[in-house]
Amino acid sequence: MTTFRHGWGRARGLLAxxxxxxxxxxxxxxxxxxxxxYPDRLRVEVRDSDPHPPVPTEILTAGEADNKxxxxxxxxxxxxxxxxxxxxxxxxxxxxxxxxxxxx
Numbered sequence: 001m002t003t004f005r006h007g008w009g010r011a012r013g014l015l016a017x018x019x020x021x022x023x024x025x026x027x028x029x030x031x032x033x034x035x036x037x038y039p040d041r042l043r044v045e046v047r048d049s050d051p052h053p054p055v056p057t058e059i060l061t062a063g064e065a066d067n068k069x070x071x072x073x074x075x076x077x078x079x080x081x082x083x084x085x086x087x088x089x090x091x092x093x094x095x096x097x098x099x100x101x102x103x104x
Contacts, residue, residue: 011082012101016044018075019097023048029094041084041100049094056080 016033023031029048036043056076079086079099086099 012042012044015079015083015099015101016046018078019044019046019099022046022054022075022097023050039103041102043098043100045096045098047091047094047096051090051094053088053095054097 020031020033023029023046029050032047034045034047036045054076057074076086082101083099084102086097088095088097
């Protein structure tokens with residue numbers, strides 16, 4: 001994990017925090033976090049008991065006033081912008097939300 005620890009430590013931590021927060025706040029669920037290291041990427045998986053897939057919040061344009069000052073709801077947009085790939089799949093009675101970072 002040396003390459004990821006030094007090269008992607010901040011991004012990995014930010015993205016993991018966003019995905020875990022997405023489970024804890026709206027889903028109110030226990031969390032199972034897994035890190036999987038491959039030769040070319042790191043995959044972070046967060047499993048929870050909420051079956052509903054995560055949905056990114058829409059980005060507001062400059063002219064839209066609704067929810068402009070909201071303190072939440074943009075975590076998956078951050079994941080989408082920084083991760084090489086991400087998604088969600090059913091897992092038992094819940095789901096697994098995951099993201100991947102490529103080796104720098």
